[in-house]
Amino acid sequence: MFDAFGSKIKGTIPSEIGNISSLQSINMDNNEFTGSIPSTIGKLTHLDRIYLEHNRLQGSIRAELCQMMMLGDLHLNENFLSCPTPCCLGEITSLRRVCLHLNNLMSTIPLSFWNLNDLLSLNLSSNSLSGDIPSQIQNLSVIIELDLSWNQLSGDILSSFSAAQSLVFLLEYLDMSHNDFSGTIPESLVKLGGLNYFNVSFNRLEEEIPTGGPFANFTAQSFSQNFALCGLARLDLPPFKTKSPSHSGSRNILKYILPPIVFAILMVAVVTFLLVRKRRSTEISSEISLFQQWYWRRVSYEEILEATDSFSSSNLLGTGSFGSVFKGTLLDGSKVAVKVFHLQFMDLTKSFDAECEVLASIRHRNLIKILSCCVNRDFRALVLEYMPNGSLEKWLHSENYFLDVVQRFKIIVDVAFALEYLHHDHAPDVVHCDLKPSNILLDEDMVAHVCDFSVSKIFGNGETMIQTNTLATIGYMAPEYGEKGIVSTSGDVYSFGIILLETFTGKKPTDDIFGEELNLKQWVSKSIEANSVMKVVDRNLIKKDPNFCLMEQCLLSILRVGLLCLSDLPHNFN
Template sequence: MKYILSPIISVILAVTILLIVRRQKSINYAPESEISLHLAWKRISYSELEEATNAFGESNILGSGSFGSVYEGILSDGLNVAVKVFNLQLEQVRAIKSFATESQVLSTIRHRNLIRIIGCCSNTEFKALILEYMPNGSLEKWLYSHNYFLDMLKRLNIAIDVASALEYLHHGHTFHIVHCDLKPSNVLLDEDMVAHVSDFGIAKLFDEGESTAQTKTLATIGYMAPEYGTEGIVSTSGDVYSYGVMLLEMYTRKKPTDEMFGEEMSLKSWVSHSLDENRITEVVDTNLLGREDENFSAKEKCVSSILVVAMECLNDYPAERISMREVVARIEKIKVVFLAR
């Protein structure tokens, strides 16, 4: 009997080992982009997205970038959404990695000032994330379109919203998340003008204890911290620097890449000089601060305080920049003082 059982047991063991090896290989070599399919999101078919966006028509485009395009759509249940379609034709590896990174980050976080993912659609030829729709568009649109205007209080609220989002990313978990590409076009506004940080395609997640990493990921020129641009060093301090640039932009209505800036002068040095000379009215958005304003003095003090916070975010040395926790506390205090005028 033992001579019969021995071969049978050997066959069973061989089959078991083969199955384990195959399963291990499938785990090890599963493409990173497929990880998102196991998340508890709503699975939406390509045909439904095609119908929701009028076949991804030009009239539905909300914006485009190197990653692909974002379309407005209405799902079959009536929900208004933004469909972020990744361009797999150009730089396919980069596009798939961006999809995987954004999926991973958005599945990990939840905060009122971060864009929320509703679902996904993914196959070998098409990858898209379905996000909550932001009817008031981007902060960039509100800063530079002639038909839109942000008053002092709205700018303060948006500054606090974005700072709160970054505070959560940097300090709200046992691990840190670095956005890596903060700029006005990645800040979206809902129907109540509440700001939501979006576009996590090149974000970095750090395990507990990690604080920096080196990467070849490209951020946007003008917003990246010096150590990022020269050495590829990524840290939460890099986001603080980008936030400082955005804060200057919000109150001067000047892009860091404006043609007036070059090797001799930057947005940072231009504002810094105005603060040193106590002449901030020369750099602040004229629509926001004019000497004929009834509350000119209170507005001037408010803007001056904001610009000081921005400059503390823009220290050339990462270790000497203030944290987003401190930024939130400082700007909330500035808002209280302004409202008490």
């Protein structure tokens, strides 16, 4: 895998990349690459994922991409790509997620696209695509997310979807707004039981809006600014037409009635439309803003229930104040961790939203990766990477678990890299606010991943600190956080210092030997001053690590770094 996500790299993508013949994944998104996609990329026939979004690439989408018959994810969105999309992309039957939105693509959508039977997500929004949607859309038998908004597409929407019966059970997200579609909304769409988001605003649709199935939950913003739609009063539209022999007469009357009604709601419609683009998660469901992350796998409540054996206690990995985490196995056999939020307590929806907001924007090898989310009226869950080796806390304080000096050092370095990314390399800054050993998970290679962002804070507009009423874990909170609720990146560094000392001493900050007169920091500091560092080092290291005798000076330096992180002056923390 070639991973250069968010590395601020400028310049062109070198043509020599085609020489890495065994490459399986390219993660070069969120950089400043310019120029065109090199044609040599077609040599990488083993690639299954391409992430080149959020760059400044120009030119066309290379037809050489069609040589990658194992390609599953193609993310080229938010660039300056133009010209027609190569038809041969529709021949890559392995494609699962295609994101080409926010480019300058022209012409029509290749007909071959509608033959990608296993496609899960297709986002072609915010381009200059034209033409109609053929009846072959029914071939997208497992499509979950389809966004064609902000283009110049046209044609009768009814004829496009009338034959698409295979979409009934899977489609969850459908946006066809800001186009030139005409005709009526197909009544067959009421059978889309899983449809959570639907938008056909700013088209030329007419006649009655269906009322059954998911349409009972959609708001006026889903249908605003059309030619002659009518529906329930809550949709701010004219009422259903009464059918009579003088159908054409009624049509003429509507021509006089609709203009003043449309004008009356125009300003409200425009404002609410802009707002709904910004906060879909609160208007429709907390998960909608997350659909921008098209590489996520959609997971239903039923699949989560089956994956965790109905949240069996045998699959319970841990329980915290905000929720419980269960081990699960999805239908495709992948192991996951499912974090279920305790909605019976107040404000936990905010915690869910906060964690989603952070996880949706971060991407680093030492941060837990979100795979999906599931939101129902009374259920919130995140589907996360499963970490088979559990938490750092387990390895430090449970019997029959042991980490040598090198392993402990590597874990601490991993956590430091995670904080460096959150505090300095991510824009805006993210403060974790609850860093502790139980929130540091270890994968199969003992690489550390920081998790649990339920109380984290995202800084903006040059903020360096904020105040909150949400408290973190006693013993790991910085003094100014516990006493005044002041949150800053320095608070995370303080928590890191406590974790570092705990990792090498084996003592929790809340250990019984500590009290008002002595804490973990003072205990270590006094030992270093007395030149007796061996008295505070974890006994298990001395007993079990054969190389420990060579590590004393190294440990002394490491513990001093931990003490520096616990400086009494907040401005010294960073």
